Amino acid sequence: MTTVLILLALFALLLVGVPVAFTLTGLGFGLLFFGGFSPLMVPQGLLSAADSFVLIAVPLFLLMSNVLLKGGVGRDLFAAVQAWVGHWPGGLAIATILSCGIFAAISGSSVATAATIGTVAIPEMTSRGYPRRFVLGLLAAGGTLGILIPPSIPMIVYGVITEESIIALFLAGVGPGLLLMVLFIAWSVLYASFAADYQPSPRATWDERRRTAIRAFPTVLLAAFVIAGIYMGIFTPTEAAAIGFLGSLIVVGPVLRTLDWPKFRDAVAEAMTTTVAILLIVAGAKVFGKAITLYRIPQDISLFLSEHISTAGMFVLVVALVLLVMGLFLESLSMILIMVPVLSGALMALGIDPIWFGVFFVIMIECALITPPVGLNLYVIQAVGKASMGEVATGVLPFLVIMLASAAIIFWWPAVALYIPFRL
Amino acid sequence: MLRVIDAVSRTVGTVAGWAYFATALMLGYEVVMRYVFIAPTIWAEELARMLLVWATFGGAAILLHRRQHITITLLTDHLSPRVRQVQEVFVLLFIVALAAVIVYDGTGIAYDSFHRGRTTGSMLDLPAWWSQASLPVCFALLGLQALVEALRVAVGGAENLPRGSVEH
Amino acid sequence: DTTTLRITLQLPLKSHLGENVSLFKQKVEEISGGDIKVEIYDSAQLYKDNEVPQAVGSGAIEMGVASLTRYVGDVPAVDVFYMPFLLNSEDLVRKAVAQDSPVRGPLDEAILETGARVLWWQAYGGSVLLSKGEPIRTPADLQGKKVRVFGKTLGEWIKAAGGAPTMVSGSEQYIAYQRGTVDVGMTGVSAVDSRRLWEVMDTITVTNNADIEFIVVVNEQFWQGLPEQHRAWINEAALFAEKDVRDRMSSIEAASYKAGRENGMTVYELSDEEVAAWEAAAQPVYDQFLADSGELGAKVLEAARALKN
């Protein structure tokens, strides 16, 4: 009963338009106040959440991807990939997915990935006669690779609240990320071979291929260096972000010479905006989390789950359904912040690997990002593609099915996720 | 007066951005020191954490001014101007009240640490209140900014509000 | 009327400290006939270890468990338990942590001034060094190596001995060893078992360079507001829990060593000469401790040294 009231209050505040961060903090305070608990937990929770070395990776990865973005790296990447594979059947779609994947390796955010690649890929694809809905859906879904392929801001947040290794999480995202890319590509090729009304791109000349590859090369090298550095243990995720950012300054500064002072200043200002928006939600969720813990809600849900659900498969299925429904309405970060502490007790009891669960959760968040009415990637692609919500939302459907299928695949073969961090 | 608050929030926000930038430099230096010279610093991690706390809370006010906090606009986008005005004022006053609570209780914990001479007990062993003071200071700014915005909307209506970007 | 005690705990309930808090809960609920209720918030659901001193001191929560040295920000003298090789046998530790001991007594009093009363101490065991290939016999083996540490004083010791201290959290420990982010690990020996560290390290050097203790504290103002009888019950259960975990500690450590050996680890014991070499290199740590911790530090250090004779 209390749980239902709290959920109602949560949704009411969110729908009235109170920013997510202040909804969570305010509701947390209200619960503490009415439950007779110390209000000191509010400032203590806010500080505790923000005073985190691991979370420093958030602004740093954002700085990195913003600087590269302002340096026009998205366009360069897409041009290079297109020059190599654009003339294949469905080649432009393949180029788009590959570009999303590569940009995902330098960006920790889905929205940034969708926006960056979408800006160049949507006009190109539609002008070649690809159906609009397919294009919009492809970009909205392809953008979600940004949080599955490392670096990933949701994985950082998941690692912080579960005290699991961020490095292991990052590495566990690589396999499923590649799997998803393969599935997207397979679907695109299939789709293209049946859709008659698009014109294949002309084969690029070798000179053009070489020229575009040389421009994209430094960025790809940087992404590879950051992932390899994490993999080999040279630096922690936070330090990887710092090195990645400094590396990106070199790429767009002395190497490509595409970053000037005003662009740099904008990149810093935008990284600040996004960081503050994200971390205030993390901090607010900490206060809210403490409050519901004192009301013993997570404990009761855990108990309920472990009494009624005896197998890991059933648990995962139930969680997937719940997250799918929550994901329709809730903003993605709050999903992790609210649900993971609630579920982690049952996780342990059922012997589910927490790193695996992190990857699974991220895939479910990817679904949330492309389901209406609340789905940030839909909004972004709507804005970038000057489309209606309906167009994007229907276009994304086949990709949503593919994403759910990939969640099922990693359930049956956990090694897709866990082989790289733990066996390689 | 209202413009002064805007200007303070804007300046704090700009400084917050450069604080994140400084963090990158510090941690880059730390990696080089550790891997090349086997001499990890004792200050990089802790100062970086303190900058994160200050910058994050410090940026809250300017984000509010620009309506850039992550908000569910599903319903509010479809309100009539009159209802929208009431809704905006309600939200802003909610934030004013919340900020007041945080300033009050945050002052309590920062003062407690200051009074006891509590330190962080980490390698650098800084006074604990150095980062705790961010709460009363930054949320006071947020509260003032919210009050300013509430006044503006109450007087001028909700027609010409900035639209938050979706760059998250 | 009933009393509710909420306890915040960093570790999970299944850790030996978590089990010990559960034992306290069971005992106090039993002897009070239900007049005292205990709610345990484990796995840092409410507070991380380092936040416990302020959380309990300010009364935000009634009770909490923190590692003793988390109080270093309030009472620098608690680091006497991290002084290299000072309390490096079970016998010495038992003497130092006894209720009326001249080492523990003054520390409990100093912590009381932060607004938190110490109810009981929980044994966590000695600190060891983990490595790959060779044991860390003497400071010479640390030269140019990056070492995972978990506190300022331990970091200073590694530095004094010639290594490069690196802070790595408990959760990144496994992967930091696996990937070689650090070459040597410092940890309480029970983590070898609970975190399966044998998968990534193959040698334990039994240094016992520090004694890791946890304390269970209660907010003083709350405590003074309790009925006399409730305080007596709580104290009785606390004593019971304290004795239980102290008596079980050596078997817990032995089990961890055994698990390490069974999974292919070499356990290396230091010779007396090697301990002497370590001690010689540790002097700067003692000097720094005395400089930081004032009169109280000097007093408890002297008391701890006297236990050796």
Ligand code: NA
């Ligand atoms: Na990414």
Ligand code: NA
């Ligand atoms: Na959604």
